[in-house]
Amino acid sequence: MNIIVCAKQVVDVSEMKIDSSTKKPILQGVPQKISDIDKNAMEEAIKIKDKHGGKITTVTVGTPDAKERIKELLAMGADEGVLVTLPEKYDYHVVSTLLAEAIKKIDAYDVILCGEASIDMFSGQVGPRLAGLLNIPQITYAQKLDAAKDKVVCDRNMGDKSVTTESSYPVLITVTKEINVPRLPSLMQILGAANKPIKEWTADSVKSGLKPMVDTVDLKGVSMERKNVVYKNDIDESVKHLVDSLAKEGVLR
Amino acid sequence: MVLVYSDDKKIAFELLSKATEIAKGLGKKVNAVVINDEAVAKEYVAHGASNVIVAQTDVKEFKAEEYTDILEKAIKETGAESILIGSTKKGKELASRLAGKLNAGCIIDANNIYVKDKKLVTERMVYSGNAISVQQFNSKPNIVTIPSKVFDPLPKDAKKTGTITKKKFDVGKYASKILKVQEMKSGGVNVEDAEIIVSCGRGFKNKDDIKLVQNLADVLKGKTVGCSRPIAADLKWLPEDHWIGLSGHKVKPKLYIAAGISGQIQHIAGMRDSGLVVAINKDPDALIFKSADYGIVGDLYQVLPKLTAAVKEKMG
Numbered sequence: 001m002n003i004i005v006c007a008k009q010v011v012d013v014s015e016m017k018i019d020s021s022t023k024k025p026i027l028q029g030v031p032q033k034i035s036d037i038d039k040n041a042m043e044e045a046i047k048i049k050d051k052h053g054g055k056i057t058t059v060t061v062g063t064p065d066a067k068e069r070i071k072e073l074l075a076m077g078a079d080e081g082v083l084v085t086l087p088e089k090y091d092y093h094v095v096s097t098l099l100a101e102a103i104k105k106i107d108a109y110d111v112i113l114c115g116e117a118s119i120d121m122f123s124g125q126v127g128p129r130l131a132g133l134l135n136i137p138q139i140t141y142a143q144k145l146d147a148a149k150d151k152v153v154c155d156r157n158m159g160d161k162s163v164t165t166e167s168s169y170p171v172l173i174t175v176t177k178e179i180n181v182p183r184l185p186s187l188m189q190i191l192g193a194a195n196k197p198i199k200e201w202t203a204d205s206v207k208s209g210l211k212p213m214v215d216t217v218d219l220k221g222v223s224m225e226r227k228n229v230v231y232k233n234d235i236d237e238s239v240k241h242l243v244d245s246l247a248k249e250g251v252l253r
Numbered sequence: 254m255v256l257v258y259s260d261d262k263k264i265a266f267e268l269l270s271k272a273t274e275i276a277k278g279l280g281k282k283v284n285a286v287v288i289n290d291e292a293v294a295k296e297y298v299a300h301g302a303s304n305v306i307v308a309q310t311d312v313k314e315f316k317a318e319e320y321t322d323i324l325e326k327a328i329k330e331t332g333a334e335s336i337l338i339g340s341t342k343k344g345k346e347l348a349s350r351l352a353g354k355l356n357a358g359c360i361i362d363a364n365n366i367y368v369k370d371k372k373l374v375t376e377r378m379v380y381s382g383n384a385i386s387v388q389q390f391n392s393k394p395n396i397v398t399i400p401s402k403v404f405d406p407l408p409k410d411a412k413k414t415g416t417i418t419k420k421k422f423d424v425g426k427y428a429s430k431i432l433k434v435q436e437m438k439s440g441g442v443n444v445e446d447a448e449i450i451v452s453c454g455r456g457f458k459n460k461d462d463i464k465l466v467q468n469l470a471d472v473l474k475g476k477t478v479g480c481s482r483p484i485a486a487d488l489k490w491l492p493e494d495h496w497i498g499l500s501g502h503k504v505k506p507k508l509y510i511a512a513g514i515s516g517q518i519q520h521i522a523g524m525r526d527s528g529l530v531v532a533i534n535k536d537p538d539a540l541i542f543k544s545a546d547y548g549i550v551g552d553l554y555q556v557l558p559k560l561t562a563a564v565k566e567k568m569g
């Protein structure tokens with residue numbers, strides 16, 4: 001079974017600070033990591049390989065420093081990493097096309113696994129977009145995955161409904177955070193990952209002349225104007241003050 | 254031409270309203286697509302569509318693969334330049350696949366959309382709701398998904414006229430198939446429509462203690478209980494329809510009370526549009542207080558019963 005895992009390097013949003021004057025996020029110097037849900041996709045790939053054998057290749061479209069992060073995936077259990085250098089200007093069209101072309105270049109594949117969305121942008125666009133580009137079936141929001149030799153069955157979390165979907169291979173599957181708990185690699189695995197190959201491809205060598213169809217023109221801050229009145233003394237007093245305030249605000253009707 | 258599609262007709266009405274405005278700015282018309290349902294097509298006309306295509310297909314249930322084929326054909330046939338799709342889970346995977354097939358620009362979950370210099374511009378929340386990304390399309394077609402309640406629908410106007418075109422669309426054959434559809438365990442709660450929400454987080458020690466927030470919600474006549482990720486996703490003390498946050502539901506009640514919730518940005522992303530926010534937490538440094546209008550520093554096990562009694566007395 002040839003398994004592809006798409007993984008994105010993102011800023012660790014929980015470590016991000018906000019500039020108090022502009023209210024814009026400060027992105028410089030924020031630690032980078034593999035987007036959390038992509039690690040759930042990686043974990044699911046390992047389970048499929050454990051059951052049926054095969055090879056796991058991770059593909060990342062990112063900046064050159066993503067190489068360090070890819071080593072984490074190799075330590076978890078991927079056999080090989082591919083890093084396609086992110087061009088200066090990009091959008092979902094550019095990134096998805098680079099992923100599609102890189103995947104075609106790697107080898108024949110049976111399963112492509114993605115996280116349902118990246119934790120920085122949370123669009124969830126890349127997975128199904130890639131399935132459309134490759135014209136293969138898509139199973140999104142998988143919260144349970146059962147891979148047999150010739151087909152896969154997933155339970156999809158559609159909010160109010162759980163939809164069980166089956167597909168033969170090749171298929172693209174996006175997974176939710178609830179599907180598993182990604183393993184933490186052992187020290188031996190971390191050391192072993194240093195010997196696993198990471199191929200580095202330029203965007204042009206994968207697909208030349210790609211131009212974004214959407215330009216990001218601004219990143220605006222979000223002002224969260226709240227009153228921040230906090231009562232912290234005697235609980236009875238605090239409750240009384242709070243109820244009076246709520247009544248004044250007109251929400252106790 | 255602006256084309257509207259949603260598997261949720263309430264969102265479609267909201268999108269038809271916005272599409273009418275955008276179409277005016279671009280000097281274009283508003284079309285819509287429905288699958289098989291002619292009765293809904295008539296409602297779309299009353300809500301602003303000048304033409305509704307009723308796609309006739311024998312595809313029984315939604316699958317992104319087949320529905321993408323239908324929309325792709327409808328777009329090619331109508332020459333639609335801007336496609337607005339309701340941001341449901343189905344709508345998002347459909348829009349993304351469609352964008353891949355058409356090599357089109359696509360924005361998921363826009364909470365604002367307008368025309369500037371004849372180009373479509375969108376805004377969406379990024380970085381867990383800590384920033385707004387402003388993006389402009391530089392090519393056509395444009396695909397944008399918009400969540401429910403971002404825009405108000407136009408009032409229904411039975412006098413509005415429009416054409417309804419029935420059309421058979423062939424779809425491709427795909428190896429995937431639906432085996433089973435099950436209702437998720439749910440209490441029939443719709444947090445997104447609630448006016449008052451009382452939420453619980455990991456400050457709660459036992460599943461039974463959730464009745465403390467339920468009691469407060471009841472006296473506030475809100476009756477709606479929400480929760481943060483650990484309660485729904487990890488501990489599973491409440492079904493996921495109570496989950497408020499980045500990957501749960503996004504809510505905007507007039508009053509939001511967060512008890513025992515630390516205020517991780519992922520949770521804030523789900524409730525930041527609330528009218529008034531109240532936080533109860535024993536940790537005076539809890540992040541939630543920064544996102545609250547009023548707060549009480551104290552043990553929720555003491556505060557909630559007292560607050561419930563006091564609210565009950567005040568409301569009579």
